[in-house]
Amino acid sequence: EAGVAQSPRYKIIEKRQSVAFWCNPISGHATLYWYQQILGQGPKLLIQFQNNGVVDDSQLPKDRFSAERLKGVDSTLKIQPAKLEDSAVYLCASSRQAMNTDTQYFGPGTRLTVL
């Protein structure tokens, strides 16, 4: 089966600009996650969707970050405006359901550099 797809793979922008990332999860997976991974750190969960509803967005900086999964399939994460500290890899993952015992399948990530 096809894995989690993400695009773009790399993005370079200047601070205060906007950027959007796209993720297409594995077919049939109800749960979709967006993580931020800063160099040298573990992934930090930004937002978790169950179908098209938000399960957890407690660590999403809502003043500048937004995410949607309108049809319960693919998802978009947006940053507006970007700050230097947003430079990181943004990982998308999906799982069949939302339980902590479910395996998460990760995409290759989008590496964002904010200048």
Added chain:
Amino acid sequence: LAKTTQPISMDSYEGQEVNITCSHNNIATNDYITWYQQFPSQGPRFIIQGYKTKVTNEVASLFIPADRKSSTLSLPRVSLSDTAVYYCLVGDTGGFKTIFGAGTRLFVKA
């Protein structure tokens, strides 16, 4: 939330067995322990998951003592390609939140 503690880094040589221990003193009754592996420029990949005693698959073994306050990931006969970061995760009691720590950086030398 069950917090996990792992060594920051470990070194090994090809062909050796590597054991990475994770401490999770506040693990809850319904929590499972899951390990992921991450290579540079890739997303994490599931390795193994367990609740108690021992679990083994084609990649690794997971040892969990009776008190479940720690767990040990065992990688038999590592190769250079096992150089990666290994994350130990413990499920939140609510069942929905996944928290990655800083992980253990394993360096396998020739």
